[in-house]
Amino acid sequence: MDQASLEKGPFQRALSEPVEMPTGETEFERPRGVHSIQVREGYTNVRVHGLGEPLPESRIKVLASVAKQNVSLDFLKFTPDGLSFVVPDSDREAVDKAVSEVGAKQESKGDRCVVLAHAVNMRDEEGLIARLVSTAIASGTEIDHMGDMHDRVLFVVSKNDVEALQSALKAGFQEEAR
Amino acid sequence: MKVRVMKFGGTSVRTPEARMAAALRVISAKEQGYHPVVVVSAIGRKGEPYATDTLLQLVQGIDPTVKPDARELDMIMAVGEILSSVVFAQTLKSLGHPSMSFRGGQAGIRTDGVYGNARILGVNPQGLMEGLMRGVIPVVCGFQGVWTHGKLPGSELNTLGRGGSDTTAAALGAALRADAVEIYTDVDGVKTADPDFVREAPTLRRVTYDEVAEIAHLGAKVLHPRAAEIAMKFSIPLWVKNTFTDDSGTEIVAGVELPGRRVTGVTHTGKLVYIQIDLADVDPAHRSVFEARVYETLARYHVNMYMTTLTSGGIGFAVPREQFAEVQDMFDALVMPVSTDKTTVYLVQSSDKESKAFATQSQLLSGLDDVRVVKLSVTEGCTMVSVVGKDYIQRPGVYLSVLQTLHDAQIPVLQTSDSDFSLSVLVPESELRRGVALLHEKLTGDA
Numbered sequence: 361m362d363q364a365s366l367e368k369g370p371f372q373r374a375l376s377e378p379v380e381m382p383t384g385e386t387e388f389e390r391p392r393g394v395h396s397i398q399v400r401e402g403y404t405n406v407r408v409h410g411l412g413e414p415l416p417e418s419r420i421k422v423l424a425s426v427a428k429q430n431v432s433l434d435f436l437k438f439t440p441d442g443l444s445f446v447v448p449d450s451d452r453e454a455v456d457k458a459v460s461e462v463g464a465k466q467e468s469k470g471d472r473c474v475v476l477a478h479a480v481n482m483r484d485e486e487g488l489i490a491r492l493v494s495t496a497i498a499s500g501t502e503i504d505h506m507g508d509m510h511d512r513v514l515f516v517v518s519k520n521d522v523e524a525l526q527s528a529l530k531a532g533f534q535e536e537a538r
Numbered sequence: 539m540k541v542r543v544m545k546f547g548g549t550s551v552r553t554p555e556a557r558m559a560a561a562l563r564v565i566s567a568k569e570q571g572y573h574p575v576v577v578v579s580a581i582g583r584k585g586e587p588y589a590t591d592t593l594l595q596l597v598q599g600i601d602p603t604v605k606p607d608a609r610e611l612d613m614i615m616a617v618g619e620i621l622s623s624v625v626f627a628q629t630l631k632s633l634g635h636p637s638m639s640f641r642g643g644q645a646g647i648r649t650d651g652v653y654g655n656a657r658i659l660g661v662n663p664q665g666l667m668e669g670l671m672r673g674v675i676p677v678v679c680g681f682q683g684v685w686t687h688g689k690l691p692g693s694e695l696n697t698l699g700r701g702g703s704d705t706t707a708a709a710l711g712a713a714l715r716a717d718a719v720e721i722y723t724d725v726d727g728v729k730t731a732d733p734d735f736v737r738e739a740p741t742l743r744r745v746t747y748d749e750v751a752e753i754a755h756l757g758a759k760v761l762h763p764r765a766a767e768i769a770m771k772f773s774i775p776l777w778v779k780n781t782f783t784d785d786s787g788t789e790i791v792a793g794v795e796l797p798g799r800r801v802t803g804v805t806h807t808g809k810l811v812y813i814q815i816d817l818a819d820v821d822p823a824h825r826s827v828f829e830a831r832v833y834e835t836l837a838r839y840h841v842n843m844y845m846t847t848l849t850s851g852g853i854g855f856a857v858p859r860e861q862f863a864e865v866q867d868m869f870d871a872l873v874m875p876v877s878t879d880k881t882t883v884y885l886v887q888s889s890d891k892e893s894k895a896f897a898t899q900s901q902l903l904s905g906l907d908d909v910r911v912v913k914l915s916v917t918e919g920c921t922m923v924s925v926v927g928k929d930y931i932q933r934p935g936v937y938l939s940v941l942q943t944l945h946d947a948q949i950p951v952l953q954t955s956d957s958d959f960s961l962s963v964l965v966p967e968s969e970l971r972r973g974v975a976l977l978h979e980k981l982t983g984d985a
Contacts (some may be wrong), residue, residue: 388709388768407850416945420938427935436937436961438953439849462765471899481764483755484655484700492874493848494833497826503848507957510755514957 394533497527548971580618647683701762727788
C-alpha cells in the first residue's frame, strides 16, 4: 500500500500521527529450485545378496548382526535377494565381520559420497524430485541410492561421479533458482 | 511495539462458538499488552458451505470437462479467506475491539506470480502498522498475496498453495518483528503421533524447526514447512496451540539440544501405490537412458514421488493414489527409443492386461528389429509410516527395531527409505493403524 493509496483509504485520519514501523520490504521465501549443493565423503555401499527364505527373517538377522557391531547404517533398501545399505568407511571392517557371521554374501564399494541437493519445500513442488533424479542419471552418474527430506534430495554416488553430478545439478537448477 | 501474530485455522473459525473462543484469545493477548495481528483460514473444512473445496466446486462443477484457468481458481479460492476475515473482524468489533479485515495485498504481501502455488517475495507491512498504531486489530486473509506485473494496471491475486495461511502468519511475524507467531488449531500442539491413531500420544513441548518441517513432509498436518522455514530464517518464536484448551502448546525452536527425547514422532502419509520396473530385460548399455526417460516422464507430469529406489535389479517409487491413474495412463504403451541408431525400442506395459493402446503400439512397432517390452509391477493399497528423530535415527539398531517390531506383528514391509532425520517403511494400508501404534509404543518407549 503506497502513501497515495493510504490517503484515499481508511487510514487518512492517522497519517499525521508519528508511526514507528519496519522500513521497506522484508524478503522471505527462497526461490524455487536447488539453492545449494553439499557433498559428504567417506562412505561404503554394502550389498548383501543371496539370502535364504524367508527373506524378511534373513534380512533381520543381517541387521541384528550389524547392530551388534554398534554400526549405524543409512539408505537401507530391500533388493530381490537381500538388502543394501551405506555405512561410514570407518565401519566397513565391522560390517564385513557382521555379514560373514551370519553366512551371507556381500559386495562392498568404497569411495562413496553423499551429494545433497537443497531445495525448499520439496514435496509441494510436484515433479521436482523426479526432475532431480532424471538430471542426475542423464549426467552419466551411477546412483547407488537416494533419499529425500523436506528440503533436500540425497544421492549416494561414487567419488568419481561427484563433479559431473554437481555440474549437472548446478546447470539444471541453480540458474533457475536465481 | 510488542506484536503477536495469531493464526486461526478452519476449525477455529468454523462456528460462531469457535470464533468466539478464538476472538477471546486475541482479546486476552491485547489485554496482556500485545498488539495482535490475526490471520485466518477459510471457514470450515471440506464439504462445508464456505470451505475452499466448496468454493472451487462452484466453478469446477459448471462443466467438469472444461478445466478452469489457475487464475480463476485463485480468485474463487481467495473468497473463502476474505469472507472469514470480515466475519472475524466483526466478531471482534462486537466484543468492543476495533478491527479491520485486510486482503493479502492490503497487508503488503507480494508474490511471485505463480497462480495456485505462489511464493512470498516480500512483505511491506505499512498498512498493518498504521492500523496497529490506531489500536485496530488487523484480521488478515491467509493464503493469499498479490503479484504486480509491470504491464498490468492493478495487481494479480495469487494463492500461496498448501499451508498458505501458516506461511502468511510466519511472513507477517517476520515483517512486523513480532514477539511470537502462534498457530491455533484443534489439537494441543505437535503430537508424537496422529491422536486419531494413538489416543494417548503426548504433546511435544519443544521441537526444532527442522524436525517439525520433516514430520510435515512425511504426512503430519501440524505446521507447514514453509512457515517453519521463514520462522527459522528470522528467528521468530513460533508456537502451535489449541484454540479450545489452555494447554501451553508446542514451541518450535532452533536446533538446540533437547534432552530427554529422542523420537519426534511416528507419522504416516495418505494412500500410495508402489510401482516397480524390473530392468532385467533392459540392455545394460541402455539402462541409464531408460531410467532417465522414466524420471523425465514423471517430472513432466508433475508426479509427486515417495520412496524412490534405484537398485541393480530395477527402479521403484510410490505415488499418491489420486495420481496413480494418470501415471498408469502416461506409461501405458509408452515408446522409448534409447539407442542413437534407434534399432532398439522399449515399449512399456503398465497393467497386467494388455490395453488397446498397448496392442496398437505393438502392432505398429512390429516391423522394427528389436522391440522389448518392459512391464510395470503395481502394488496398490500401500501407505508410508515414518519415524522422525534427528538424534534417534543415527543410533545403531534403529532399523532393526522398526523391522523386528513390524515382523513380530506380521506386518509386511514392502520397501524402506531414509534420510538424515527419518526412516520410512512402506506397508499395506490395511495395517496402517496397527503399524503406527506399535512403532509409537516401541520407539517412544525405547527413547
